[in-house]
Amino acid sequence: MKNRLKVERAEQNLSQADLADRIGVSRQTINSIETGRYVPSTILSLKLAQVFGKPVEHIFTLEATD
Amino acid sequence: MKNRLKVERAEQNLSQADLADRIGVSRQTINSIETGRYVPSTILSLKLAQVFGKPVEHIFTLEATD
DNA sequence: TATTTATGTAAAATTAACTTGACATAATGG
DNA sequence: CCATTATGTCAAGTTAATTTTACATAAATA
Numbered sequence: 001m002k003n004r005l006k007v008e009r010a011e012q013n014l015s016q017a018d019l020a021d022r023i024g025v026s027r028q029t030i031n032s033i034e035t036g037r038y039v040p041s042t043i044l045s046l047k048l049a050q051v052f053g054k055p056v057e058h059i060f061t062l063e064a065t066d
Numbered sequence: 067m068k069n070r071l072k073v074e075r076a077e078q079n080l081s082q083a084d085l086a087d088r089i090g091v092s093r094q095t096i097n098s099i100e101t102g103r104y105v106p107s108t109i110l111s112l113k114l115a116q117v118f119g120k121p122v123e124h125i126f127t128l129e130a131t132d
Numbered sequence: 133t134a135t136t137t138a139t140g141t142a143a144a145a146t147t148a149a150c151t152t153g154a155c156a157t158a159a160t161g162g
Numbered sequence: 163c164c165a166t167t168a169t170g171t172c173a174a175g176t177t178a179a180t181t182t183t184a185c186a187t188a189a190a191t192a
Contacts, residue, residue, distance in 0.1 A: 001108065001109055001112070015137080015138060015139085016138075016139070016140095017137090017138075017139095025180075025181090026180070026181055026182075027138095027139090028140090028141085028180080028181075028182085029179080029180055029181080031139070031140065031141080032140095032141090032179085032180085035139095035140075035141090037141090038178065038179055038180085039107045039108055039109050039178080039179080040107075040108050040179080040180095041105045041106070041107060041108065041148085041149085041179075041180095042067065042105055042106050042107065042108055042110070042111040042122070042126050043067055043105050043128065044108070044179095044180095045108040045111070045122070046067070046122070046123065046126060046127075046128050047128065049122075049123070050128070055121050055122070055123060056108070056111070056112070056115075056121070056122040056123060057112065057115070057121060057122060060108050060112060061112075062109065062112050062113065062116070081167080081168060081169085082168075082169070082170095083167090083168075083169095091150075091151090092150070092151055092152075093168095093169090094150080094151075094152085094170090094171085095149080095150055095151080097169070097170065097171080098149085098150085098170095098171090100169095101169095101170075101171090103171090104148065104149055104150085105148080105149080106149080106150095107149070107150095107178085107179085110149095110150095
């Protein structure tokens, strides 16, 4: 699964820590999702989508291998 | 988090087992998501959304307590 | 230069997702 | 009736998500 978190954060000028605070997870969780170390829960991706005002599908996309 | 899986399945006339086969998880996994026993991964919700041809947000919605 | 901010990562611990196998029940079709 | 299908759930096991603590490094800034 690919993600656009880094780009979306840049557009909103949010640090990983800022974003983590907004959705109530640790900074490392955001970093790990962003760098593809693990897949967030649907609750998390809905919250992230909400923060950026965009659909989940815009931020996370399945790849061929999924 | 609420979900509309039961309704979406009914519209497509899919059993829990059918749906499970389509996205490559066990029947119990679908049942557990549907009955709210656990929250699916984002990969799973993207696949479910894909099967029903609707956005993730249409199928899963955050509640006040999330 | 010293310090603060942002990021990446790692290890240990806990919780949650998911699987397999199994059993129960209700509804339906032969 | 009997068999099948659909659903709900449970228990045990494995894997993955998430937290906390911690350390390293690069960039920005006082």
